[in-house]
Amino acid sequence: MARIVMKFGGTSVSDLDRIRNVARHVKREVDAGHEVAVVVSAMSGKTNELVNWVQSMPKVAGADASFYDAREYDVIVSSGEQVTSGLLAIALQSMGVDARSWQGWQIPVKTDNAHGAARIQEIDGAEMIRRMGLGQVAVVAGFQGIGPDNRVATLGRGGSDTSAVAIAAAVKADRCDIYTDVDGVYTTDPRIEPKARRMKKIAFEEMLEMASLGAKVLQVRSVELAMVHKVRTFVRSSFVDPDAPGMGDLLNPPGTLICDEEEIVEQEVVTGIAYAKDEAQISLRRLADRPGVSAAIFGPLAESRINVDMIVQNISEDGSRTDMTFTVPSGDVDKALAVLNEQRQTIGFDAIQNESGLAKISVIGIGMRSHAGVAATAFRALADKAINIKAITTSEIKISILIDGAYAELAVRTLHSVYGLDKT
Amino acid sequence: MARIVMKFGGTSVSDLDRIRNVARHVKREVDAGHEVAVVVSAMSGKTNELVNWVQSMPKVAGADASFYDAREYDVIVSSGEQVTSGLLAIALQSMGVDARSWQGWQIPVKTDNAHGAARIQEIDGAEMIRRMGLGQVAVVAGFQGIGPDNRVATLGRGGSDTSAVAIAAAVKADRCDIYTDVDGVYTTDPRIEPKARRMKKIAFEEMLEMASLGAKVLQVRSVELAMVHKVRTFVRSSFVDPDAPGMGDLLNPPGTLICDEEEIVEQEVVTGIAYAKDEAQISLRRLADRPGVSAAIFGPLAESRINVDMIVQNISEDGSRTDMTFTVPSGDVDKALAVLNEQRQTIGFDAIQNESGLAKISVIGIGMRSHAGVAATAFRALADKAINIKAITTSEIKISILIDGAYAELAVRTLHSVYGLDKT
Incomplete structure (x- = not known):
């Protein structure tokens, strides 16, 4: 009972x-x-x-x-x-x-x-x-x-x-x-x-x-x-x-x-491959690398109800200027660009670039916390298919990769196979 | 306000x-x-x-x-x-x-x-x-x-x-x-x-x-x-x-x-003429005129969810046998007859008669409580149009008359006119 x-x-x-x-x-x-x-x-x-x-x-x-x-x-x-x-x-x-x-x-x-x-x-x-x-x-x-x-x-x-x-x-x-x-x-x-x-x-x-x-x-x-x-x-x-x-x-x-x-005794390293199509990427070039710059960018976007997904910021070479890349749904690109250009003085960037028609592929698995090399396996497999990786973000249990949308299905199938998910 | x-x-x-x-x-x-x-x-x-x-x-x-x-x-x-x-x-x-x-x-x-x-x-x-x-x-x-x-x-x-x-x-x-x-x-x-x-x-x-x-x-x-x-x-x-x-x-x-x-200062004697078509009449002949006979008839009809409307029982001539007439919706006649025939022994009647296609015309007015001759006016007006009255019931403020359904509209118009209701 x-x-x-x-x-x-x-x-x-x-x-x-x-x-x-x-x-x-x-x-x-x-x-x-x-x-x-x-x-x-x-x-x-x-x-x-x-x-x-x-x-x-x-x-x-x-x-x-x-x-x-x-x-x-x-x-x-x-x-x-x-x-x-x-x-x-x-x-x-x-x-x-x-x-x-x-x-x-x-x-x-x-x-x-x-x-x-x-x-x-x-x-x-x-x-x-x-x-x-x-x-x-x-x-x-x-x-x-x-x-x-x-x-x-x-x-x-x-x-x-x-x-x-x-x-x-x-x-x-x-x-x-x-x-x-x-x-x-x-x-x-x-x-x-x-x-x-x-x-x-x-x-x-x-x-x-x-x-x-x-x-x-x-x-x-x-x-x-x-x-x-x-x-x-x-x-x-x-x-x-x-x-x-x-x-x-x-x-x-x-x-x-x-x-x-804890209820999952034999935890797989990778359990699933998710994807999101119709992503667009926006890059801000040569931003001032100072406190508050992220808030200056993402505050106004949030107020305009633009859903920002991946955010990638690399460490700047000389500690003064950096690049910021993030993704939004393709349908929101124009709105996002308008908001950013309006805030250009406040944010202080040199140039703005964007690209639509992208896809985000994510490899998910709790097991990757304790396994090395999970990301490397993905990168190698995609390289073997000549799929170019535009951006990468990772969390404890997830690796997300931004690629050209035309390769989305190929990437999903490739990763699904390389982690052995199609075997029972 | x-x-x-x-x-x-x-x-x-x-x-x-x-x-x-x-x-x-x-x-x-x-x-x-x-x-x-x-x-x-x-x-x-x-x-x-x-x-x-x-x-x-x-x-x-x-x-x-x-x-x-x-x-x-x-x-x-x-x-x-x-x-x-x-x-x-x-x-x-x-x-x-x-x-x-x-x-x-x-x-x-x-x-x-x-x-x-x-x-x-x-x-x-x-x-x-x-x-x-x-x-x-x-x-x-x-x-x-x-x-x-x-x-x-x-x-x-x-x-x-x-x-x-x-x-x-x-x-x-x-x-x-x-x-x-x-x-x-x-x-x-x-x-x-x-x-x-x-x-x-x-x-x-x-x-x-x-x-x-x-x-x-x-x-x-x-x-x-x-x-x-x-x-x-x-x-x-x-x-x-x-x-x-x-x-x-x-x-x-x-x-x-x-x-x-009390709010109606000048009360009309008659205020409205209502009607109900598709009525049927059922008459039970030579019933025993004894206590409980009405209950024996209308109890079983109510249990069969037959909606009885007018009920007319005259005083019997010799105190032993009487006739009972009542109306039901035309669609319920067969069901009502079946119920009554089933109860024939209990009720104790001689014969049962029915007629469908009737109409009930009602003259309504609170003023008739204090005015004599209201009913007589209706009977005379209908007689002038050669409309035969099959049954009559009255209450304090209402006179209801059962007639052949074919005369329903004529009767309504006749009564509406005779009580002066079509004058402003």
Whole structure:
């Protein structure tokens, strides 16, 4: 007997038939004797429809078209999850499973006051634990809580993953299963490298790097939360027959377990290759090498909501002048250049250069902390394919390389192979 | 300065443009210096969509197709009003009007535990009154409250009218304006009698008779509630230009005021002619005239959910045998006959007769309590047109006559004229 939190995203509950299918997944775990809480998203498309209404509403003659009250946004948008939670509860009851829905304000899931992008502060799981102990499935509307103003507060996009992990922590669940439209986390994108393998386990830290680099399986926030509370999180598919062999396996259900690194006995040196296309590089030449110059560059960019990714600054030769290179999404290049030229006097650079159509390839693995030569292997392999490396940044568990975008797929496949990731 | 509750139904908020139009109606009253609470329904069609989902949900193999949990029904269906309340608050804010949405659980509107058809038990209006006093418009999601189980409870179909009247009573409003797709209550159906006039005022008791007889302007429950709490209720149109002349008139806005009869100085003898078509008559012949026979007939019919309307029993000639006639909707005749034949031994009747395709015409007016000859006028007028009267029932303020359905329109026009209702 275990206590399990199951989370189903929008595509898994997009119509009544899929909600019934979700109910079968839940019933399987209930029949196996587990205590179950389910966290659901809105039916896919529903949140977009509601958000669109909110954004269109203020567009009347003479009104400030951009303004809407985030508290009202939350009232409107949270209704999507509310509907799904009720429907799933009914589906479960019709299969003979005791179930009830819970809205964020009923549990309550207490958040801060940042409507539209609230953060969970506290969840009182006592009543839910008591009812789960009596065999009742808790069907929780994800993405929402209640703020200190006694009003509904939503957690921002992807918040249902965060809800699930937070509920799992609050009810001290043995496992948090994130059901989605993929069946796990892969060593790289299978559309680029068909030999990509589904990982059995991945450490929280690695998953954080994978997620922020475009492996869009889980929201970064939810992985951070899972890491802090050590919530063992399974990524698995909701589109498999709920009663297929192995689906009810308590210890090793099909999917990828995201867990503490201590649980991964034989840690691979490299566990995955991530990539991001459509990157652009901007270089500032012969900057004054003095305190505050970085702030002068990246402050104004942040204020203009330009998302800066890699930042490379080399040690200057003579201690007076240096070069600074960083990447932004290709679509933001013009805006970034305008901001920088405006600040030219303050920053004090000689020249500005840029190049679009680049790709960032990242090699990720907790094991590289204790292994030398991981980076060298990557550089040699890329050199063998005549791929030129434009910039390099590294962290404890990641090496990121900037290359010409035309070579992105080749680089991913090359690195996937050189670290042995395509072998079982 | 007055305190006003404004209620807008589903067709008045069916899309974003109509919600903006509603906001203009509200702004007009705010600009006039009034304190305003608005009660809104779901966008038209939305409640039906949600109800349909609820009813379809349990239809899985092996499940009891008819079962669904009314508490979950309430969670799902109440989301419709939730969305509208948020959107209207945003629309108002964009016009510079301070506003916020209120869900039933936030006010709170406390109900009993009869989920799906809950009754309001108590509304704490203090915080809303305080905020209205500061100039903030309260946008209230209609149709919903919170039960003693701390879960959303809906008031049943048409519950938004009831919400509005209850909120008006709770905040001690000077007036409750029910905005709908008609511009008031008419002396009869204008589709049948183009000379029908919009009444300026109608007493609560008269409106109750009008509503239950098919003048579908207001839910009967809301009129009952308005009568008990003496809430002055205006029925008026939301499709008129919000800034048209007279719309902001505090004492006499265009529409019909439903009020206490004491407020109607010159009471007409007859105020309206209502009708119901597709009635069927069932007669039981030579019943034993003994205690319990009525219960033996109408008990089983009620259990079969057959809605019996007129009931006529004459005094028996010899004290032993009598005839009983009553009406049911035409569609329920076969079911009613089956029920009665099944109970034939218990009831003890000689013969059973029925006739469909009838119409019930009702003459309504509080003034008839103190005026003789009202019924005689009707009978003579109908006789002049050679309309045969099949049955008659009367109450203090109403005379109902059963006739052949083919004569329904003629009878309505004849009675409308004979009581002088087509004269201004």
